[in-house]
Amino acid sequence: MTTETTGTAARDGDSRPGGPADSPFIRACRRRPTPHTPVWFMRQAGRSLPEYREIRASVPMLESCRRPELVTEITLQPVRRHGVDAAILFSDIVVPVAAAGVDLDIVPGTGPVVAEPIRTAADVQRIRPITREDVPYVDEAVRQLVVELGDTPLIGFAGAPFTLASYLVEGGPSRTHAKTKALMYGDEELWHALCDRLAEVTLAFLRVQIEAGVSAVQLFDSWAGALSEADYRRYVLPHSTAVLSGLAHAGVPRIHFGVGTAELLGAMGEAGADVVGVDWRTPLDVATGRIGADKAVQGNLDPCVLLAPWPVVEAEVRRILEQGRAAPGHVFNLGHGVLPETDPEVLTRVVALVHELSSRRADQG
Numbered sequence: 170m171t172t173e174t175t176g177t178a179a180r181d182g183d184s185r186p187g188g189p190a191d192s193p194f195i196r197a198c199r200r201r202p203t204p205h206t207p208v209w210f211m212r213q214a215g216r217s218l219p220e221y222r223e224i225r226a227s228v229p230m231l232e233s234c235r236r237p238e239l240v241t242e243i244t245l246q247p248v249r250r251h252g253v254d255a256a257i258l259f260s261d262i263v264v265p266v267a268a269a270g271v272d273l274d275i276v277p278g279t280g281p282v283v284a285e286p287i288r289t290a291a292d293v294q295r296i297r298p299i300t301r302e303d304v305p306y307v308d309e310a311v312r313q314l315v316v317e318l319g320d321t322p323l324i325g326f327a328g329a330p331f332t333l334a335s336y337l338v339e340g341g342p343s344r345t346h347a348k349t350k351a352l353m354y355g356d357e358e359l360w361h362a363l364c365d366r367l368a369e370v371t372l373a374f375l376r377v378q379i380e381a382g383v384s385a386v387q388l389f390d391s392w393a394g395a396l397s398e399a400d401y402r403r404y405v406l407p408h409s410t411a412v413l414s415g416l417a418h419a420g421v422p423r424i425h426f427g428v429g430t431a432e433l434l435g436a437m438g439e440a441g442a443d444v445v446g447v448d449w450r451t452p453l454d455v456a457t458g459r460i461g462a463d464k465a466v467q468g469n470l471d472p473c474v475l476l477a478p479w480p481v482v483e484a485e486v487r488r489i490l491e492q493g494r495a496a497p498g499h500v501f502n503l504g505h506g507v508l509p510e511t512d513p514e515v516l517t518r519v520v521a522l523v524h525e526l527s528s529r530r531a532d533q534g
C-alpha cells in the first residue's frame with residue numbers, strides 16, 4: 170500500500186469487515202452496534218507491566234518515546250497480555266511540546282518538569298509550530314504499529330491546551346494550578362496567546378498521527394476539572410474546540426477526557442468529541458444525561474477499585490456495563506490511568522469479564 174492510500178480519505182470509507190474501522194472499539198465510538206462492549210485502559214502501556222519495567226530499565230522516558238522500535242514494543246505489550254480492544258500509542262503529552270523547542274524532562278515519580286517555565290509573551294514565542302519533521306519517530310512508530318496490530322485499532326493522543334499550559338506555566342505538576350490560574354485570570358490576552366499556540370502544536374501532532382494511520386484520537390485534558398464551568402467555557406473551551414473541531418473531517422473518532430469534570434461534561438462534548446471520557450465520580454447514565462444522547466461515553470471504573478478483592482471489582486464492572494447501556498455507545502475504561510501498583514492479572518480478568526458479560530447480552534439481542 171502506498172502512503173497515499175493509507176491516508177485519511179482512504180480510511181474514511183474503510184469499514185471492510187474485520188478492519189480496524191469495523192472493530193468493536195471504533196463501532197462503539199461511532200454509536201454503532203457491537204458484538205461486545207470494547208475495553209481498553211488509559212495508561213495500559215506502562216508501569217504496571219513487568220515487561221515494560223524491564224524494557225525501560227536503562228532508557229529515560231523521553232528517549233524511549235523517540236525510539237520507534239521501543240514505542241512499538243511497549244504499545245503492543247498490553248494488547249498481547251490483556252487482549253484489549255484497542256492499543257494506545259506509547260508516548261507522553263509533553264512529547265510535542267519538547268519537539269516545539271521547550272526544554273523539559275519527565276522525571277521518574279514526579280512527571281514533566283520544565284527548565285524555564287512559560288510566563289511571558291516572549292516565552293510563548295519560544296514554542297514553535299511543529300510539522301512531521303519535528304516528530305519523525307512518532308510517524309514511524311505509528312506506521313510500524315498499524316502493520317503489527319492488523320485489525321486492532323491504534324489510538325493516538327495529545328494533551329489539551331489547558332493541561333499542557335498547566336505544566337508549562339507551573340514548571341511541573343501542581344495540585345492547585347495556582348500560577349496557571351493567576352496567569353489566566355491576570356492576563357487574559359497572554360493566556361489566549363499561549364493556548365492558541367498550544368492548540369496549534371496539538372492539532373499538528375494529532376494530524377501527524379492520523380496521517381500515519383491511527384484509528385481514533387484522545388485529547389487528554391486531565392486537569393480541566395480544576396475550573397468552574399463558566400471559566401472552562403471562557404478560557405479553555407475555544408482552544409480545545411480548535412483542536413477537536415479542527416479534526417472534524419479527519420475521518421477518525423475523537424475522545425475528549427478529563428478528571429473531576431462532572432460539571433464540564435456537556436461543555437467537553439460540545440468541543441467536538443464523538444466520545445466523552447468520564448471519571449469515577451459520575452455514573453455513566455448520569456453522564457449521558459449531561460452530555461446528550463448523540464455521544465458515546467468511556468470510563469468510570471475507579472483505578473483504585475482494581476486494588477480491591479475480585480468480588481468488588483466484578484460488582485463494579487457489572488454496574489458500569491449496566492449504566493453504560495444508557496449511552497448510545499459505551500467504551501469500557503477506567504476513570505483515570507492504571508496505577509503502577511495494579512496487578513496486571515486483574516486487568517486481564519476485567520477484559521475477559523467485560524467481553525463475557527457484554528457478548529452474552531448481545532446474543533440475547
Ligand SMILES: Cc1c2[nH]c(c1CCC(=O)O)Cc1[nH]c(c(CCC(=O)O)c1C)Cc1[nH]c(c(CCC(=O)O)c1C)Cc1[nH]c(c(C)c1CCC(=O)O)C2
Pocket residue numbers: 210211212213214215216225230257258259260261262263275276277278279280281326332342389391506
Ligand atoms: C497528565 C499526563 C501526562 N502524560 C499523560 C497525561 C494524561 C493522562 C493522565 O492524566 O494520566 C498521558 C500519557 N503518558 C503516557 C501515556 C502512554 C499510553 C498509555 O498507556 O496510556 C499516556 C497516554 C506514558 C507515561 N508517562 C509517564 C510515564 C511513567 C514514566 C516511567 O515509567 O517512569 C508513562 C508510562 C510520565 C508522566 N507523564 C505525565 C505524568 C503525570 C507522568 C507520571 C509521573 C510519574 O508518576 O512517574 C504527564
